[in-house]
Amino acid sequence: MEARRKLNEQIATGALTVAPGVYDGLTAALVKRREFNAAYMSGAAVAASLGLPDLGLTSQSEMAARVALLTGVLGDVPLIADADTGFGDIINAVRTVQLYERAGVAAIQLEDQMFPKKCGHLDSKEVVAPEDFRRKIEAVVEARTDDRMLVIARTDALASHGFDDAVARAKSYAEAGADIIFIEAPQTAEQIAQIPRLISKPTLFNLVPRGKTPPVSLDLLQDAGYSIVIAPGLAFGAAADAVDNALATLRSGDTDTGSQWSPSELFRAVGLDYWDEVGRRFAAVRV
Numbered sequence: 001m002e003a004r005r006k007l008n009e010q011i012a013t014g015a016l017t018v019a020p021g022v023y024d025g026l027t028a029a030l031v032k033r034r035e036f037n038a039a040y041m042s043g044a045a046v047a048a049s050l051g052l053p054d055l056g057l058t059s060q061s062e063m064a065a066r067v068a069l070l071t072g073v074l075g076d077v078p079l080i081a082d083a084d085t086g087f088g089d090i091i092n093a094v095r096t097v098q099l100y101e102r103a104g105v106a107a108i109q110l111e112d113q114m115f116p117k118k119c120g121h122l123d124s125k126e127v128v129a130p131e132d133f134r135r136k137i138e139a140v141v142e143a144r145t146d147d148r149m150l151v152i153a154r155t156d157a158l159a160s161h162g163f164d165d166a167v168a169r170a171k172s173y174a175e176a177g178a179d180i181i182f183i184e185a186p187q188t189a190e191q192i193a194q195i196p197r198l199i200s201k202p203t204l205f206n207l208v209p210r211g212k213t214p215p216v217s218l219d220l221l222q223d224a225g226y227s228i229v230i231a232p233g234l235a236f237g238a239a240a241d242a243v244d245n246a247l248a249t250l251r252s253g254d255t256d257t258g259s260q261w262s263p264s265e266l267f268r269a270v271g272l273d274y275w276d277e278v279g280r281r282f283a284a285v286r287v
Contacts (some may be wrong), residue, residue: 056116
């Protein structure tokens with residue numbers, strides 16, 4: 001698929017791919033409108049859109065359906081999709097890869113937390129034995145039918161087992177066939193800088209303001225050697241702020257809720273001009 005080819009080529013250039021988090025048709029349309037060269041389906045954002053915290057409460061079928069919705073809106077913009085732990089053991093992870101691949105993802109991300117998982121920037125995470133997750137990576141790599149669909153292996157071991165253990169796991173997962181490595185929540189600037197130098201495969205960084213990782217710039221991450229930066233909470237955090245502020249304004253009796261979008265501008269962002277053109281071109285001829 002075109003989106004998979006694009007993501008592979010972007011990574012090969014060495015330039016930083018920045019993928020904002022998306023979780024519904026509107027956020028996907030806005031990321032495409034701003035011409036980002038990738039998008040990231042955040043499991044946390046999808047859960048929040050269902051009114052749930054990021055504690056592994058979303059199901060395989062709910063997430064796969066959301067993948068299909070997002071790839072349909074994004075078109076040839078590559079979608080990197082969070083698949084949590086694969087929603088169970090190895091056989092569940094293999095089916096997850098099959099579902100996501102058919103739905104058109106450019107890359108699928110799996111993690112080594114115990115099921116059910118929780119947000120990588122929350123406390124008290126537990127991880128599986130590294131050899132168990134290594135076998136899961138081997139299975140899902142073998143299960144994909146298109147080698148251009150990249151497999152991202154994430155480890156959450158740093159918080160509970162330390163940096164050295166997380167790096168050792170990451171190297172093992174790379175040897176098992178993962179195409180991209182994601183060490184969640186490095187705690188210092190030194191750790192952030194070290195990760196791409198220590199890992200033989202392309203690396204991914206998770207941009208989470210006010211999370212467990214210190215603030216960094218995109219230029220710093222580019223210079224450090226990261227291939228992909230995801231910003232999973234950007235859209236749903238901004239949406240929550242905007243909606244909550246607008247609701248508070250209306251609740252106070254003020255009808256000027258601050259939206260900068262007219263109805264036509266909002267609908268243009270989600271394809272109004274295209275659908276109007278289709279209607280004009282194929283309108284019934286009246287006699």
